[in-house]
Amino acid sequence: MMKNNSYEYDVALSFAGENRAYVEEVANSLRIKGIKVFYDLFEEANLWGKNLYEHLSEIYQSKARYTVMFISGFYNQKLWTNHERVSMQARAFQESREYILPARFDDTEIPGILKTVGYIDLKDKTPEELATLIQKKVTKDQTFFRKKWSKLSTMVSAKPFIFSLKVSDEKGVNIKNANVVLVADNSTYLEGITDEKGLAHFIIRTRKVYTVLISHPEYPAVLFKEVNPKEDIAVTVEKNNSSGSAIINKSGQIPAISGKLEPLLKQTKGFELYADNIAIEGGKQQPYEFELNKSISLEDNGGNVIHLTFRFFQGRIALVDYSKHKPL
Structure with missing residues (x-):
């Protein structure tokens, strides 16, 4: 599930009260x-x-990706619509793309709206048809923005925003205490834990795409690559009673066994693993070379055995799956 978070609204509707019946149908359809x-x-x-004067100014100047201006003779006469128009035009002056989308009930001239600006003639458009056009405009813009934005991964975002991720199981039950890590291509990362609603929230301050890692001791690992944090994500994970997952940051423990694991990048190509008080593959020499997505067996000093699979390793962050076995 994806939705854009760069603006509070995809579109704001500016209209005179006399045209409310039409506009309300558009709003409901949207x-x-x-x-x-x-x-x-x-x-x-x-x-x-x-304070509506200040609040509406903020809405029309900075909180919507687009504004549809429903132009009519009534629109030009109203104090509030003119206030909204001034706020819109202040924003439009700073934009390098279209922001005000004119929709005309008639040919009334509006200060600052040039006759050469493309508009929609509402005389032959139903509210549903206009809503569909707005939807296409918003969707097309978001697709373009995602492609363009992904190329700006090293730029600092002008305005921090919240990225939210929700984790639930196949029955729709929210998963609490899942570990979530966002790893950027430069190996910097953000960490979070899901709450009782299955939600983890992150403040994003840079324009980067991320690899999203999710782990929980009762669920398998989840991995998403090239995630655009401008869009929230909902993830469904299927429970497996004999397996779990974990995220290791530099070094860490797996809930199913005692002892500590420390995966490392080799100086040459590949990966290696140190395990403190844990036997790897029956006692192989350490550091032990391993491969992604290939299972290795670990046994602690209590005879607990697991099969561990590294799903992701970048920088010092690793995502692992493990299957549990009872001691012999």
């Missing part, structure tokens, strides 16, 4: 299509008690 839309009646509780 909501059904999964588009994040600012429409005043959807925000009644949120707007209650706020």
